[in-house]
Amino acid sequence: MDQLLRLVETHGLRLIEHPGRSCGGDEPRSATIRIAPGMSARTTRSVIAHELGHAVLGHEYTPDPTERDRQERSADEWAARLLITPTAYADAEAARDGHAASIAFDLGVTVDLVLAYRRLLRRVGDVTYVEPRLGRGQWTHRAVSA
Numbered sequence: 001m002d003q004l005l006r007l008v009e010t011h012g013l014r015l016i017e018h019p020g021r022s023c024g025g026d027e028p029r030s031a032t033i034r035i036a037p038g039m040s041a042r043t044t045r046s047v048i049a050h051e052l053g054h055a056v057l058g059h060e061y062t063p064d065p066t067e068r069d070r071q072e073r074s075a076d077e078w079a080a081r082l083l084i085t086p087t088a089y090a091d092a093e094a095a096r097d098g099h100a101a102s103i104a105f106d107l108g109v110t111v112d113l114v115l116a117y118r119r120l121l122r123r124v125g126d127v128t129y130v131e132p133r134l135g136r137g138q139w140t141h142r143a144v145s146a
Contacts, residue, residue, distance in 0.1 A: 053078030
């Protein structure tokens, strides 16, 4: 959590705890991230990372539901990359037989972030690529199953 709070500070953001209609929020004009009080540690950690993702990616409110959905997915994926390492995910997935809620518990994140992380994976045979792109050798991480 300390690393996450330092990252909030590094980006010039202020973190406040205040109730709202959702678990968290990002207010670009005041450079503020809001989190709801009373959440579990893993939910708090995930919400801070998600809202930080909105801030870092430059998301601003839009009335367009399609664009809002894209922003939410993007912020979840940004947060998942921040909080989940390929090795930790692979270990948790093997130990929990792919059960998303159990994996989330083991990794200390929400199920939404586990599902977002899965969207970043591409499995080809016994090889798993994290964030694959077109072209030879173009991925963030590559793991071969034993």
